[in-house]
Amino acid sequence: MTLEEARKRVNELRDLIRYHNYRYYVLADPEISDAEYDRLLRELKELEERFPELKSPDSPTEQVGARPLESTFRPVRHPTRMYSLDNAFSFDELKAFEERIERALGRKGPFAYTVEHKVDGLSVNLYYEDGVLVYGATRGDGEVGEEVTQNLLTIPTIPRRLKGVPERLEVRGEVYMPIEAFLRLNEELEERGEKVFKNPRNAAAGSLRQKDPRITAKRGLRATFYALGLGLEESGLQTQYELLLWLKEKGFPVEHGFTRALGAEGVEEVYQDWLKKRRALPFEADGVVAKLDDLSLWRELGYTARAPRFAIAYKFPAEEKETRLLDVVFQVGRTGRVTPVGILEPVFIEGSEVSRVTLHNESYIEELDIRIGDWVLVHKAGGVIPEVIRVLKERRTGEERPIVWPETCPECGFHLVKEGKVHRCPNPLCPAKRFEAIRHYASRKAMDIQGLGEKLIEKLLEKGLVKDVADLYRLRKEDLLGLERMGEKSAENLLRQIEASKHRGLERLLYALGLPGVGEVLARNLAARFQSMDRLLEASLEELLQVEGVGELTARAILETLKDPAFRDLVRRLKEAGVEMEAKEKGGEALKGLTFVITGELSRPREEVKALLRRLGAKVTDSVSRKTSYLVVGENPGSKLEKARSLGVPTLTEEELYRLLEARTGKKTEELV
Ligand SMILES: NC(=O)c1ccc[n+]([C@@H]2O[C@H](COP(=O)([O-])OP(=O)(O)OC[C@H]3O[C@@H](n4cnc5c(N)ncnc54)[C@H](O)[C@@H]3O)[C@@H](O)[C@H]2O)c1
């Protein structure tokens, strides 16, 4: 390659990468996979190394993320710069990283590292002064980010006040969307026929940068922290390991798995171990991060324009394979929604065969512009979920056929109804709905009826022994013995399992009944709020909206189901069968961990309010301190108000207090006192 050719390619690559940076960082809507992006960046890096005269400080290889655009958010300059991380994709590259360190320090390894999960989210910087959170911001281009304090404050685990910390402190970490919340959000979007998010990282970025923090609040974001900016020196910490423990002690959520390892070999061992356990994580991890443990070495090594020299991201494999879309079948789910599923020519990806891939909904198909017969690029999102990255349109022959939605339900033949971009089977007795409903009800995280597998459910439905989940409780041994391959013993076992499932509690029952949009977490939140099925059946839209994690759409859909006579009948029959309908976790501690102080006159006797707060698990004290969670301010407040203001303690009017109680307990204040 001549210099001129290299120059041309370098310019092309820079343009391309800048475009993808914009899609990824600014729009949170990438067009290509991370692996494809990484390949472009790598090619650029290699060219710049081969032709140093082409290096330039404004090359994407020298930059972090992207400078935020003019937007609704206030730009903030970070007190100290934020960086990205260099990557290693193999053990050899990891060793090369350690060798670079050896050369730079003029000392032989192996060195001690702290190894952490590389949580796939977006980095944020929290800035505290005198222990009080002043603002939180995104990384942006490392120098200037966007202030997103209100949105960050919807994450309940982010501490607002700290004790015993340096006067000026920056705490850095990752905001992410747990996989469960991500799947729920996408299901909600699918139900609405809207565009789904490609992965939890984009969903997190899109959710954190919402104009309306109330929307952010419904998205269930979480955060984990792992670094300090300002304040690191003053903290007196010696190692990264200590730093993580320190963060934890100060009240920050810290991803728990972190560990120490010696040398590249030690890091490799942790990596292999975590790679195996990756599927069990509640969040998506795209690799591990190894950081030199000894912080004094950080000072010696310093940073490149883009990344620290003392740390490396060792990425998990992200295999991508080309294959063909052979056909599309249509599946009917519990809610009757029809989901297109792509049938692929089987390919092996990261250890298992992939032959089916969800195509989500009509919007998704339109956007991908995918046709039957197309060549597609496929990977496993998060190492688990097969996903089409892109259609290889350049390989089209003209023989490809558009995907045609069926007019009728593939299971029962009912005419499908179309609501916006969502196709639905309106038949309440559709067998697909029944099968799915029973399978879900019996599943491990729901009522956990072991032994009630798919084959058996099919047989029970075929023989007409059950029509819905309530019928499970009417099964007798004779019924079961009449089934193929069902012995005395397994029949008895199954009946015992069914019996045991009566006592799982409201939390599990709500999940098991498959209320629209209600996953495990939401089921628990609903149970905590309403405590009993009877209370939930009477819930209003407003009450539902107050439950953490319930969005407008979910609330409406839940309400509709609760009012549905068929649902009510099902609940009645389950109750008659002896299925428990009370929450296992009692809501008596709705205010646990909070400390209140009251000033001024309230509309109720102060003692009554105090007693109420205490009954709900809160502490009530007489003077305002940094420990106070809220100062309740009545008429003619005293000096406590000033004190609270000077300490940055949040205040509540009486009205606001009652709203808080209602939100936490799901009960009107009148019902509580
Ligand atoms: N698909 C696309 O079009 C596209 C475009 C731009 C970027 N990307 C992806 O984004 C990556 C670059 O993004 P980046 O600059 O945020 O870097 P990165 O994600 O490769 O790694 C750096 C980041 O990791 C995060 N991190 C997570 N856990 C951490 C821990 N325990 N310790 C320290 N940091 C931790 C931090 O946010 C840090 O900034 C690329 O490698 C690419 O995969 C994709």
Ligand SMILES: [Zn+2]
């Ligand atoms: Zn049907």
